[in-house]
Amino acid sequence: xxSNSSNFVQGVDLSFAVILGISVIFLVGVTFVMIWFxxxxxxxxxxxxxxIEGNNKLEIIWTVIPTILVLIMFYYGWMGYKPMxxxxxxxxxxxxxxxxxxxxxxxxxxxxxxxxxxxxxxPVILDLNSRDVIHSLYIPAFRIKEDVxxxxxxxxxxxxxxxxxxxxxxxxxxxxxxxxxLSKVVVVPEAEYTKWYNDTVSSDPPGLAVMKKNxxxxxxxxxxxxxxxxxxxxxxxxxxxxxxxxxERKIIVDDEYIKKSLYNPGDDVVKGYPQGVxxxxxxNITDKEITMIIEYLKTLxx
Amino acid sequence: MSNENxxxxxxxxxxxxxxxxxxxxxxKRIALLYLYSVATFFLVGAxxxxxxxLELLSPGSDxxxxxxxxxxxxxxxxxxxxxxxxxxxxxxxxNFFLPIMIGTDDVAFPKxxxxxxxxxxxxxxxxxxxxxxxxxxxxxxxxxxxxxxxKTGTNVSMAVLAAFILGxxxxxxxxxxxxxxxxxxLPGMGWFQMPLFPWALYATSWIQVLATPIIGITLLMxxxxxxxxxxxxxxxxxxxxxxxxHLFWIYSHPAVYIMALPAMGIVxxxxxxxxxxxxxxxxxxxxxxMAIAFIGYFVWGHHMFTSGMSGDARVIFSxxxxxxxxxxxxxxxxxxxTLYKGSIELKTPMLYxxxxxxxxxxGGLTGLVNGxxxxxxxxxxxxxxxxxxxxVMFGGTGFAFIGALHYWFPKIYGKMYNEKIAKTGxxxxxxxxxxxxxxxxxxxxKGMPRRxxxxxxxxxxxxxxxTVGSWILFTGLIIIIVNLIRSxxxxxxxxxNPWGGVTLEWQVPSPPPLQxxxxxxxxxxxxxxxxx
Numbered sequence: 001x002x003s004n005s006s007n008f009v010q011g012v013d014l015s016f017a018v019i020l021g022i023s024v025i026f027l028v029g030v031t032f033v034m035i036w037f038x039x040x041x042x043x044x045x046x047x048x049x050x051x052i053e054g055n056n057k058l059e060i061i062w063t064v065i066p067t068i069l070v071l072i073m074f075y076y077g078w079m080g081y082k083p084m085x086x087x088x089x090x091x092x093x094x095x096x097x098x099x100x101x102x103x104x105x106x107x108x109x110x111x112x113x114x115x116x117x118x119x120x121x122x123p124v125i126l127d128l129n130s131r132d133v134i135h136s137l138y139i140p141a142f143r144i145k146e147d148v149x150x151x152x153x154x155x156x157x158x159x160x161x162x163x164x165x166x167x168x169x170x171x172x173x174x175x176x177x178x179x180x181x182l183s184k185v186v187v188v189p190e191a192e193y194t195k196w197y198n199d200t201v202s203s204d205p206p207g208l209a210v211m212k213k214n215x216x217x218x219x220x221x222x223x224x225x226x227x228x229x230x231x232x233x234x235x236x237x238x239x240x241x242x243x244x245x246x247x248e249r250k251i252i253v254d255d256e257y258i259k260k261s262l263y264n265p266g267d268d269v270v271k272g273y274p275q276g277v278x279x280x281x282x283x284n285i286t287d288k289e290i291t292m293i294i295e296y297l298k299t300l301x302x
Numbered sequence: 303m304s305n306e307n308x309x310x311x312x313x314x315x316x317x318x319x320x321x322x323x324x325x326x327x328x329x330k331r332i333a334l335l336y337l338y339s340v341a342t343f344f345l346v347g348a349x350x351x352x353x354x355x356l357e358l359l360s361p362g363s364d365x366x367x368x369x370x371x372x373x374x375x376x377x378x379x380x381x382x383x384x385x386x387x388x389x390x391x392x393x394x395x396x397n398f399f400l401p402i403m404i405g406t407d408d409v410a411f412p413k414x415x416x417x418x419x420x421x422x423x424x425x426x427x428x429x430x431x432x433x434x435x436x437x438x439x440x441x442x443x444x445x446x447x448x449x450x451x452x453k454t455g456t457n458v459s460m461a462v463l464a465a466f467i468l469g470x471x472x473x474x475x476x477x478x479x480x481x482x483x484x485x486x487x488l489p490g491m492g493w494f495q496m497p498l499f500p501w502a503l504y505a506t507s508w509i510q511v512l513a514t515p516i517i518g519i520t521l522l523m524x525x526x527x528x529x530x531x532x533x534x535x536x537x538x539x540x541x542x543x544x545x546x547x548h549l550f551w552i553y554s555h556p557a558v559y560i561m562a563l564p565a566m567g568i569v570x571x572x573x574x575x576x577x578x579x580x581x582x583x584x585x586x587x588x589x590x591x592m593a594i595a596f597i598g599y600f601v602w603g604h605h606m607f608t609s610g611m612s613g614d615a616r617v618i619f620s621x622x623x624x625x626x627x628x629x630x631x632x633x634x635x636x637x638x639x640t641l642y643k644g645s646i647e648l649k650t651p652m653l654y655x656x657x658x659x660x661x662x663x664x665g666g667l668t669g670l671v672n673g674x675x676x677x678x679x680x681x682x683x684x685x686x687x688x689x690x691x692x693x694v695m696f697g698g699t700g701f702a703f704i705g706a707l708h709y710w711f712p713k714i715y716g717k718m719y720n721e722k723i724a725k726t727g728x729x730x731x732x733x734x735x736x737x738x739x740x741x742x743x744x745x746x747x748k749g750m751p752r753r754x755x756x757x758x759x760x761x762x763x764x765x766x767x768x769t770v771g772s773w774i775l776f777t778g779l780i781i782i783i784v785n786l787i788r789s790x791x792x793x794x795x796x797x798x799n800p801w802g803g804v805t806l807e808w809q810v811p812s813p814p815p816l817q818x819x820x821x822x823x824x825x826x827x828x829x830x831x832x833x834x
Contacts, residue, residue, distance in 0.1 A: 008676075011676060012676045012677065012679070012680055015674055015676040015677050016671070016676075016677050016680075016747075019670055019671050019674055019677060020671065023667035023668075023670065023671070026663070026667060027660075027663050027664060027667060030634060030635075030638060030659070030663060031660055031663070033638055034638050034641065034656060034659060034660070037638065037641035037642055037644070037646070038641060038646050038648065038656065041577070041641060041642070041643055041644050041645060041646050042645075042646050042647075042648070043578075043645050043646060043647045046643070046644070046645050046646075047645055048645060049577060049578045049579035049643060049644045049645040049833065050579065050643040050644075051579055051580045051833060051834060052579070052580070052582060052639075052642065052643060053580055053582070053584070054582055054583040054584065054585075054586065054636075055582075055583075055639075058583075058635075058639070059583055059586050059632070059636075062631070062632060062635040063628060063632055066627070066628050066631040066632075067625075067628050070624035070625070070627055070628065070670065071621075071624065073624060073670055073673075073674055074620055074621050074624045074673075074674060076674065076676070077620060077673070077674025077675045077676045077677055077678070078617060078620065078674075078675055078676070079676070080674075080675070080676025080677070081616075081674075081675035081676040081679060084676075084679065085613040132449075132453070133449050133450040133453060134447060134449070134450065134543055136608060136682075136683060138683075138749070138751060140680070140748070140749025141749075143676075143679065143680045144679060144680075145608050145679050145680065145682060145683070146608055146610065147608050147609045147610055149543055149544065149609065149610055150449060150536075150537045150538070150543065151537025151542070151543070152537075152543075152544065152610050154610035167749070167758070169749070169751050170751070171608075171682065171683040171684070171751045172447075172683060173372075173442075173443050173447070173450070173683075173752075173753040174450060175372070175441070175450060175454065176368045176369050176372065176441075177368065178372075178753060178754065178755070179368070179751075179753075179754035179755045179756045179757065180756065182758075274437075274455055275455055276453055276454070276455050277455075
């Protein structure tokens with residue numbers, strides 16, 4: 001606590017200090033009085049109890065004082081939160097896509113990255129989109145979190161004030177690999193950011209680049225290990241048993257099967273793998289990109 | 303039940319055999335049916351909790367796959383919420399003691415009472431059946447958030463159908479208590495001569511009757527969406543996932559008061575009895591129960607501060623959340639004031655009452671941290687929320703339940719429990735509980751999200767501490783249970799009034815006869831807590 005890594009940290013940590021401070025005083029006070037009474041008025045020390053039925057003055061005091069205290073806490077909570085919703089007009093606007101189980105960030109020039117690289121001291125506005133279920137983008141070091149809800153266009157913003165790497169975590173439960181839906185915010189000096197931003201040439205083979213952009217690799221490995229779906233290693237031309245409308249059938253993984261799996265992923269699922277997890281890429285991956293993916297798959301041997 | 307006009311033998315001796323129990327109309331036998339059912343499910347839920355803590359002992363995959371872990375935390379939540387906490391105090395101690403405490407021989411509708419237990423059992427069977435077919439138990443978390451709950455292949459429909467049936471069980475208990483309290487009080491017992499446990503049950507019952515139907519219809523909507531594809535919550539079908547969250551929390555927030563209010567009623571009984579003095583601020587405590595039940599309806603949005611709900615709505619829900627804390631604080635002050643100039647005996651039930659106050663305070667105060675906007679944005683969906691919830695539900699309601707079990711054990715079974723072993727069990731439970739859940743509060747502040755099968759290495763030390771706490775806690779539970787079972791068999795006979803209590807249940811034999819009162823109950827003119 002009490003760092004200054006984003007423009008919200010001080011406001012949030014101040015409300016933490018106020019609320020936790022009042023709470024601790026309250027907890028210690030009540031517990032102390034309770035223990036003190038238990039000792040002082042134990043059966044041994046005080047064999048005859050006094051029958052006191054109540055005291056209206058006290059009731060009023062301990063209604064009014066807590067009411068004032070909680071309203072103070074509310075006020076600090078509100079003030080620490082208010083700037084989070086005052087999203088500036090100008091800033092670096094980044095389209096953020098969440099899907100099971102990865103994050104991707106699309107920059108104004110079309111560059112897509114799985115880490116969120118941002119320049120220091122500049123407002124960053126994230127435009128949150130989900131491709132399947134609800135996720136939640138959480139940057140603990142910046143004290144911010146906002147749900148990424150399919151069909152809703154939530155927004156969040158921040159200013160990274162100290163260079164460095166910070167965790168991005170998914171905070172809304174989203175299935176098997178929820179706890180692996182992690183990324184990083186990398187806050188860098190302006191010059192370094194510009195260099196990174198303008199470097200749009202990927203060193204990856206084109207097919208691999210398409211896969212990375214569409215989060216294929218968060219479920220399908222390249223090395224033969226099982227994550228959620230079948231591994232891509234040695235997949236090309238392999239014979240697989242699939243479940244098609246409840247019936248088992250043997251197929252060879254070819255152009256047609258790859259395309260079908262991308263556009264109608266629920267139809268022919270390889271036996272032993274979960275149904276209904278994968279979304280359709282009909283609107284995200286073009287025919288040309290499918291060709292690139294296939295060319296790349298051919299190079300992956302088992 | 304035949305009325306043989308023989309009201310001296312205990313209710314255990316009025317009928318023999320399994321059918322005299324599972325088709326009984328006696329509120330005391332129904333209470334015991336509930337006791338054994340909820341206790342069984344509590345142990346199942348606790349075992350699932352221990353398994354989760356074991357998996358989290360070190361990062362990476364240890365005992366189980368991610369999917370199994372997700373199913374276990376869902377089942378843990380469903381069992382603990384719907385099969386343990388919601389029925390626990392009302393259905394067990396409410397059923398047993400409400401009629402006796404207000405001086406009558408049964409609840410208003412004994413047959414509905416039996417039906418409510420059967421619905422509970424049917425609902426429980428439905429919930430457990432998810433283990434046996436298809437893709438296994440739901441993996442959505444007990445909140446069943448859409449659209450994940452619409453898309454997942456696990457047995458969500460069956461799980462929500464179970465919760466739907468259990469809802470009816472809860473409604474019937476609430477309805478029964480409302481009518482019982484209105485119509486069957488002993489002549490001469492006005493509203494303000496009623497003890498505070500019946501008051502708490504009264505407030506709770508209204509929430510059960512008014513809020514539960516909303517979750518019922520919401521769960522049916524999930525089934526409609528899953529089975530026939532009606533687009534209510536999944537945006538892919540034209541639905542709205544935020545609508546689901548509103549509907550879910552409109553019930554589920556008031557529901558936490560269904561879980562907490564009866565526990566507060568228990569504490570309001572324990573403290574005067576073991577302080578041997580009248581309760582401080584009787585009316586303040588009674589009214590604050592009603593205030594909590596009422597304001598509790600309007601705070602559900604505080605579960606959704608990060609959902610994208612409008613900024614103004616977030617502010618209004620936050621301020622209302624802070625206001626609902628005030629009547630709870632009033633109760634705490636009155637309990638502590640009841641200790642003042644009392645003559646305090648630290649028997650086991652009193653230890654549970656004091657632990658309740660301490661832990662409920664932590665639960666309540668951490669609730670304020672969650673109710674404030676700035677801090678909740680950071681803490682929402684982290685371990686802080688899990689810690690907070692367990693402080694209220696386990697540290698509060700769970701401790702009150704075990705305290706009540708010790709307090710009324712002599713009345714229910716006619717035997718005394720072993721005080722020394724009971725205190726040892728309490729010490730383990732209290733120590734383990736606080737190690738386990740206080741650590742979760744710290745984990746949450748450090749940014750550890752909840753429902754994580756795996757975690758970043760920096761969180762490991764705290765996870766280890768929490769898991770060790772879970773072992774100490776479980777040891778305590780075992781000591782407590784073994785002690786109570788042994789005491790039931792071999793404990794010394796209990797007198798009518800072992801603690802010097804003044805509410806009406808201490809005027810009847812231990813255990814009570816079928817018609818409860820063997821002689822006309824004597825009602826003090828000076829209210830329910832007249833210790834003079």
